[in-house]
Amino acid sequence: MSDYFNVADIFGENVFNDKVMQDKLPNKIYKQLHKTIDEGKELDPMVAEVVAEAMKEWAIEKGATHYTHWFQPLTGVTAEKHDSFITAPRPDGSILMDFSGKELIKGEPDASSFPSGGLRATFEARGYTAWDCTSPAFVRKDASGCVLCIPTAFCSYTGEALDQKTPLLRSMEAINTQSLRLIRLFGNTSSRKVTPSVGAEQEYFLVDAEKFRQRKDLIYTGRTLFGAMPPKGQELDDHYFGTIRQRIASFMKDVNEDLWKMGVTSKTQHNEVAPAQHELAPIYAKVNVAVDHNHLVMQTLKRVASRHGLKCLLHEKPFAGVNGSGKHNNWSLTTDDGINLLDPGKTPHENMQFLLVLSCILKAVDLHADLLRESAADPGNDHRLGANEAPPAIVSVFLGEQLQDVVNQLIDTGNATWSKKGGVIHTGVSTLPDLFKDATDRNRTSPFAFTGNKFEFRMVGSRDSIASPNIVLNTIVAEAFCEACDVLEKAEDQEIALHDLIKEYLTEHQRIIFNGNGYSEEWVKEAQRRGLPNIASMVEAIPALTTEKSIALFGKFGVFTESELRSRAEIKYENYAKAINIEARTMIDMATKQFIPAAIHYTGTLAETISAVKAVGVNAPVQEKILRQCSELLEKTSDALDALKAVEEQASCIEGAKAQAEYYRRSVVPAMESLRRPVDALEMIVDKSMWPMPSYGDLLFEV
Ligand code: ADP
Ligand code: MG
Numbered sequence: 099m100s101d102y103f104n105v106a107d108i109f110g111e112n113v114f115n116d117k118v119m120q121d122k123l124p125n126k127i128y129k130q131l132h133k134t135i136d137e138g139k140e141l142d143p144m145v146a147e148v149v150a151e152a153m154k155e156w157a158i159e160k161g162a163t164h165y166t167h168w169f170q171p172l173t174g175v176t177a178e179k180h181d182s183f184i185t186a187p188r189p190d191g192s193i194l195m196d197f198s199g200k201e202l203i204k205g206e207p208d209a210s211s212f213p214s215g216g217l218r219a220t221f222e223a224r225g226y227t228a229w230d231c232t233s234p235a236f237v238r239k240d241a242s243g244c245v246l247c248i249p250t251a252f253c254s255y256t257g258e259a260l261d262q263k264t265p266l267l268r269s270m271e272a273i274n275t276q277s278l279r280l281i282r283l284f285g286n287t288s289s290r291k292v293t294p295s296v297g298a299e300q301e302y303f304l305v306d307a308e309k310f311r312q313r314k315d316l317i318y319t320g321r322t323l324f325g326a327m328p329p330k331g332q333e334l335d336d337h338y339f340g341t342i343r344q345r346i347a348s349f350m351k352d353v354n355e356d357l358w359k360m361g362v363t364s365k366t367q368h369n370e371v372a373p374a375q376h377e378l379a380p381i382y383a384k385v386n387v388a389v390d391h392n393h394l395v396m397q398t399l400k401r402v403a404s405r406h407g408l409k410c411l412l413h414e415k416p417f418a419g420v421n422g423s424g425k426h427n428n429w430s431l432t433t434d435d436g437i438n439l440l441d442p443g444k445t446p447h448e449n450m451q452f453l454l455v456l457s458c459i460l461k462a463v464d465l466h467a468d469l470l471r472e473s474a475a476d477p478g479n480d481h482r483l484g485a486n487e488a489p490p491a492i493v494s495v496f497l498g499e500q501l502q503d504v505v506n507q508l509i510d511t512g513n514a515t516w517s518k519k520g521g522v523i524h525t526g527v528s529t530l531p532d533l534f535k536d537a538t539d540r541n542r543t544s545p546f547a548f549t550g551n552k553f554e555f556r557m558v559g560s561r562d563s564i565a566s567p568n569i570v571l572n573t574i575v576a577e578a579f580c581e582a583c584d585v586l587e588k589a590e591d592q593e594i595a596l597h598d599l600i601k602e603y604l605t606e607h608q609r610i611i612f613n614g615n616g617y618s619e620e621w622v623k624e625a626q627r628r629g630l631p632n633i634a635s636m637v638e639a640i641p642a643l644t645t646e647k648s649i650a651l652f653g654k655f656g657v658f659t660e661s662e663l664r665s666r667a668e669i670k671y672e673n674y675a676k677a678i679n680i681e682a683r684t685m686i687d688m689a690t691k692q693f694i695p696a697a698i699h700y701t702g703t704l705a706e707t708i709s710a711v712k713a714v715g716v717n718a719p720v721q722e723k724i725l726r727q728c729s730e731l732l733e734k735t736s737d738a739l740d741a742l743k744a745v746e747e748q749a750s751c752i753e754g755a756k757a758q759a760e761y762y763r764r765s766v767v768p769a770m771e772s773l774r775r776p777v778d779a780l781e782m783i784v785d786k787s788m789w790p791m792p793s794y795g796d797l798l799f800e801v
Contacts, residue, residue, distance in 0.1 A: 103355075105358055108355065108358055108359050109358045109359070109361070110358070110359070110360075110361040111359050112160060112236050112237040112238070112239070112359045112360050112361070113234050113235075113236045113237075113360060113361035114153055114156060114157075114234050114235040114236065115234050115361060116234075118156060119131065119149075119152075122152040122155070122156055123148065123149065123152050124148065127145050127148045127149065130142060130145045131145055131149060131231065134231055135231055135232050136290075136291065136434075137290075137291075138271070141203065141229075141231065143199055143200075143203075144199075145199075146199030146200075146202055146203045146229075147198065147199030148199075149199070149202060150197050150198055150199045150201065150202035151197070153197065153202065153235060153246065154183060154195065154196075154197035154246075157235075157237055157244075157246035158183065158195055160237045160244055161237070161239070161243070161244040162183075162237050162243075162244040162245060162246045163182055163183065163243050163244060163245075164180040164181060164182045164183070164242075164243070164244075164245045164246070165180070165181055165183065165197060165201070165245065165246040165247075165248060166178040166179060166180045166181070166245055166246070166247055166248065167179070167205035167207070167227040167229075167248050167250040168247040168248060168249055168250060168390075169207075169227050169249075169250045169251065169252040169261055169263065170252070170261045170262040170263050170389075170393070170563060170565065171212040171213065171252055171260060171261050172212065172213045172214075172215070172260065172261065172262070172666065172669050173212065173213060174476070174561070174562060174563060174673070175393075176393050176397070177207070177212070177252075178245075178247070179205075179207050180242070180245060181201075183195040183196060183197055184196075202229055202248065203228065203229045204226055204227065204228060204229070205226065205227035205250060206224065206225070206226055206227070207225055207227060207252075208223060208224075208225065209223055209224060209225025209252075209254060209255075209260055210223035210225075212225070212252075212260060213260075213669045213672065213673075214254070214260055214665060214669075215664070215665030215666055215667070215668035215669035215672070216664065216665050216668050217254055217258050217260070217661065217662070217665045223255075224254070224255040225252060225253065225254055225255070225260055226252070226253055226254075226255075227250035227251065227252050228250055228251045228252075228253070229248055229249075229250055230249045230250055230251055230263060230267065230386065232267075232384070232386055232387075233249040233386050233387050233390045234249075234361065234387075235247060235248045235249065236360045236361060237360075238360065239356075239359075240401055249263075249390050250263070251263040251264040251267060252264070258659065258661065258662055258665075259658070259662055262389070262563050262565035262566065262569075263386070263389070263565070265565075265569050265657050265658055265662070266385065266386055266389060266565050266568060266569050266572075267386060268655070268656055268657045268658075269568070269569045269572035269573045269576070269655070269657045270293065270294065270385060270386065270572060271656075272572060272573055272576040272655035272656065272657060273292065273294060273431070273572040273573070273575060273576045273579075274291055274292050274293065275576070276575075276576040276577075276579035276580045276583065277292035277431055277439065277576075277579060278290075278291075278292055279579065279580070279583040279587070280439075280451075280454070280455070280458075280579045280582065280583055281433070281437075281439070281451065283583065283586050283587065283592070284450070284451045286433075286437075288435060289433035289434055289435050289437060290433075290434050290435075291433065291434040292431055292432070292433050292434075292439070293384050293385065293431070293432055293434070294384070294385040294429055294430070294431055294432075294568060294571070294572055295382045295383065295384065295385070295388075295429070295430045295431070295432045295438075295552075296382055296383065296384075296385045296388035296389075296427060296428060296429050296564065296568060297379060297380060297381065297382030297383070297388065297428040297552075298379070298380070298388055298391075298392045298395075298425050298426065298427055298428070298558075298564050299366075299377055299378075299379040299425060299426040299428070300377065300378050300379065300392065300395050300396065300399075300425055300560065301370055301375060301376070301377050301423035301424055301425065301560050302375070302376055302377075302378070302399055302410050302411060302412055302423055302560060303372070303374050303375050303376075303410070303411040303413075303416050303417075303423065304346060304349065304374055304376065304403060304408045304409070304410055304411070304801055305374060305408065305409050305411060305797045305798075305801060306407065306408060306409070306797070306800065306801055307403070307404065307407045307408055307409045308407070309792040309796055309797055309800070310409040310797075312790075312791045312792055313791050313792065313797075314684055314687060314688055314692075315681075315684050315685075315688060316409070316411070316416075318680055318681075318684045319413075319677075319680055319681050319684055320411060320412070320413035320416065320478070320561070321411070321413040321415055321416045321417075321478065321481075322416060322417055322418070322794070322797075323681060323684060323685050323688070323770070323774065324685070324688065324693070324774055324777045324778060324781070325417065325418065325778065325781070325793065325794045326778040326779075326781040326782050326793065326794065327419050327794060328793065328794045328795030328798060328799065329795070330373075330795075330799070331372075331373075331419070331420060340369045342367075342368075342369060342376075343801070345406070345408075345801065346369075346376065346801070348406065349402060349403065349406045349408060350367050350376075350378075352402045352405065352406070353378070353398055353399060353402045354367070356398050356401075356402060357380075357394065357395065357398055360394055360398075361391075362380055362391045362394050362395060362398075363380045363381035363383070363391075364378060364379075364380050364395070365379055365380055365381045366378070366379040367379075370421070370423075371421045372417070372420045372421040372798070373420070373798040373799055374797070374798045374799075374801050375421065375423065378395060378399070380392075380395065382428060382430075382552075385429075385568050385572070388564065388568075389563065389564055389565045389568065392425070392563070392564050393563065396412055396561075399412070400412070408801070411423075412560050412561040413478050413560070413561055414476070414478030414479045414481055414482050414559040414560050414561060415478055415481035415482060415487075417794055417797075417798065418481070418774075420794070420798070421487070422478075422481060422482045422487055422560070423559075423560035424479075424482065424489075424556060424557070424558060424559060424560050425558040425559065425560050425562070425564060426554050426555070426556050426558070427554070427555040427556075427558050427564050427567050427568065427571075428549070428552045428553070428554050428555075429552060429553050429554075429555060429568065429571055430551060430552035430553070431455075431575075438551050438552075439451070439452070439455050440452070440455065440456075440551050440552055440553065441551040442456075442500075442501065442551070444517075445517045446500065446501060446504050446514075446517050447504045447507065447514035447515060447516060447517045448517075450596060450600075453504070453508070453514070453600050454582060454596065454599070454600055455579075456501070456505075457599075457600045457603035457604050457607075458575060458578035458579055458582055458603065459495075459553065459575055459578065460495060460603065460604065460607045460608075460610055460611065461578045461603045461606070461607045462574035462575045462577065462578040463493065463495055463546060463574070463607075463610055464606075464607040464609065464610035465574070465578075465607075465647075466570065466574040466647075466648075466651070467493035467610065467630060467631055468631050468633065468639070468642035468645070469570045469574065469642050469643070469648060469651075470493050470546070470555070470557070470567065470570055470571070470574075471483075471491065471493055471557070471631065471633050471639050471642065472566075472570075472633075472639040472640060472642040472643055473558075473566040473567040473569070473570040474555075474557035474558045474559060474562070474566075474567060475635075475636035475639040475640065475670070476559045476561065476562045476636060476673075477636060477673070477674050477677035477678065478559055478560075478561055478562075478677075479557075479558075479559035479562070479636065480635050480636050482559070483557060483634075484632070484633070484634035484635065485634075488542075488543055488616070488617055489543065489544070489545040489556045489557055489616060490543075490545065490616050490617060490621070490622070491632055491633055491634055492545070492616070492621070492622070492625045492630055492631070492632045493545055493546060493557075493610070493630070493631070494544060494545065494546065494610055494611065494612035494616065494621075494625065494630065495544070495546045495547070495548070495553075495610050495611050495612070496541040496544030496546065496547035496548060496611075496612065496613055496616075497548050497611055497613060498541070498547075498548060498613065499518060499613075500517055500518045501548060502611070502613055503517070503518050504517055505604055505608070505611070508600060508601055508604055509601065509604050509605050509608060512597055512598075512601045513597070520534055541613060541616070543615050543616035543617050544556070544612070544613075544616050545557045545616065555567055555571065569657060573651060573652060573655050573657050574651065576655055577651055577654070577655065578603075580654075580655075582599060582603075585599055586599065609628040609629065609630065610630070612624075612625075635763055636670070636674050636763075637671070637674055637759045637760055637762075637763045640667050640670045640671060640674075640756075640759075641667070643663050643664075643666055643667045643670075644660075644663050644664055644667050648663060649663060667756075668755050668756075671755035671756045671758065671759040672755045672758075672759075674759040674762065674763070675749070675755065675758040675759045675761075675762050678762040678763070678766050678767060678770075679746070679749065679762065679766075681770065682742060682746045682762075682766050682769075682770055683746070685742065685770055685773055685774070686739065686742060686743055686746065689735060689739045689773060689777060690739065692790040692791065693735065693777050693780065693790070694732065694735060694736065694739070695790075696780075696784060696788050696789060696790050697728060697731070697732045697735065697780050697784060698732070699788055700728060700784045700785055700788050701725055701728050701729055701732065703785075703788075704721055704724060704725040704728065705725060707721055708721045708722060708725065724783060727783060728780065728783060728784065731776045731779050731780045731783075732776075732780070734775075734776035735773065735776040735777055735780065738769070738772045738773040738775075738776060739773055741769050741772065741773075742766070742769040742770060742772070742773050745765045745766050745769045746766060746769075748761075748765075749761055749762060749765075749766060781793065
């Protein structure tokens with residue numbers, strides 16, 4: 099491909115999209131498939147047969163040799179098993195390329211090696227993948243050649259979800275049903291489907307691959323477990339939106355090209371706050387497609403980075419003391435005929451449907467703040483949420499000036515009669531155009547912010563799937579819609595009932611609204627006064643999954659059964675314990691084999707130097723001072739290492755995933771921090787040429 103190309107020419111060229119289906123499928127089959135895609139009608143095996151044949155022909159033309167059911171088990175990443183299209187050789191030794199309808203719609207990967215959180219103990223190991231025809235198949239090109247990837251859901255022999263996709267699709271059905279009920283109340287009889295739209299902004303770091311390979315912590319855990327701060331951090335704000343360096347620009351170009359070909363609408367790219375940190379955002383899509391695409395984005399970032407001699411770090415906190423990475427999950431509800439239920443219009447105070455939707459969302463977020471918090475919990479995110487970084491662990495909603503004013507009117511009087519207007523910004527320069535400004539400013543410190551016609555959930559971790567937060571959002575909002583419709587559908591005077599309901603919800607749940615600085619100490623106190631949960635860590639967040647409230651919620655809408663919820667909690671505890679265990683062992687390894695020997699080497703050299711200097715009758719006070727400091731730190735390191743080893747050994751004696759996770763959080767994490775401190779101090783005084791790995795400065799500023 100030449101250096102310059104027309105995006106329109108390549109966009110979606112590797113996707114079995116609607117246009118391809120129209121071209122390749124008989125009209126009748128195309129229509130029948132659409133009934134499944136659009137209306138959820140069961141898929142006729144005969145239709146699957148024809149689609150499979152067309153898909154195979156198309157994929158082979160693109161160069162595909164294999165196909166795979168691409169699924170999202172509870173490992174946090176995607177999984178795939180490749181099968182080639184070849185059949186057994188014919189008598190003359192030649193082969194055919196084959197792909198049946200059955201192979202398209204159902205796969206059977208062995209489920210026993212994927213996390214099941216106890217579901218497996220009671221059921222067979224068999225697992226099935228089922229074609230999600232609402233997310234288009236695509237051909238992916240990489241070192242292994244070309245593979246036809248078929249997005250699928252993954253479940254156990256008894257139909258229990260073993261993945262993220264299944265509950266996501268269930269939650270989409272729930273929000274669709276309840277949203278349709280709601281819009282019918284307002285006289286909409288034409289929309290036939292309501293789907294959550296999601297745009298996920300992805301943050302990431304890029305470091306030089308050669309330097310990456312010299313750090314075991316990055317290799318094994320995705321983050322640095324040691325590292326002193328460089329002389330320069332992000333204090334100058336010169337990286338954010340700064341000019342993109344050529345090496346990075348060339349990487350971004352390739353990322354975009356790969357993504358566009360796979361139909362991912364990569365749209366925005368820029369440097370982020372921290373040095374070596376960047377962001378990529380696609381245009382929003384239906385939530386299940388957005389989830390798939392976000393996985394593709396993450397995989398593409400990593401793959402292309404390798405081609406450029408770079409490594410992409412998706413960890414939430416690759417460098418202590420430097421801004422971490424997250425994923426902003428922009429969420430709205432869109433009808434099949436293009437109406438956004440979260441669009442307030444120019445005069446929100448008159449838009450009763452919007453006000454009901456808004457008050458339902460506030461109610462949902464207030465009632466289930468714990469579930470939202472949990473949905474963003476992963477071991478890496480513990481270093482952001484509730485730690486030394488934004489966003490805070492307390493869930494609150496930012497509405498902004500205009501909506502807050504309308505909400506105040508509604509709470510005070512039950513009626514809203516005006517909406518604040520945006521106005522014009524005068525730049526004071528006659529050649530610049532006057533800018534029309536939004537009615538509301540942004541608030542970057544809020545975990546759940548209204549941004550014009552969507553909510554932006556900012557807690558999600560950069561490495562995590564966006565499935566969980568969207569499952570929660572869809573379901574909690576479905577519940578609030580359902581409860582509102584239960585009241586309104588029965589009301590004698592709907593208009594009065596509607597006013598009362600909006601006022602009631604807003605009054606009862608206004609505590610969840612916070613428009614101030616979410617990073618401030620005062621907010622922590624204020625939130626506590628309001629009784630809002632402040633859940634500091636993943637281990638403390640997980641219990642939210644299995645409360646009575648949560649079991650009732652997910653059960654009512656058929657999103658999770660109780661045993662699915664319990665299994666998920668179990669898996670999360672296990673994941674946490676495993677992640678910390680790997681980190682602790684990596685620290686022990688690095689301290690034992692790299693840092694302590696480096697310090698011994700340096701102190702030895704110093705001692706020799708001191709003797710040599712003194713031998714010629716000269717004092718060596720500086721050398722002696724550094725030797726003393728170094729020896730002290732070496733001793734502290736050794737003690738902290740022994741302490742970490744001791745707590746780490748005990749962990750294996752603890753029974754039960756929950757107890758183990760709690761132990762890691764309570765005992766192992768602090769022991770890790772204690773080991774890090776003296777090592778980082780050593781790094782500041784040991785001769786750089788003797789330090790066994792690249793520093794933060796080398797990693798962050800020499801990409
Ligand atoms: P920022 O939040 O950085 O200002 P934008 O507002 O342009 O950026 O968009 C951020 C993300 O939100 C993008 O992925 C965009 O496609 C997505 N987005 C925009 N409108 C909607 C919507 N109605 N529903 C869901 N996502 C949306
Ligand atoms: Mg944003």
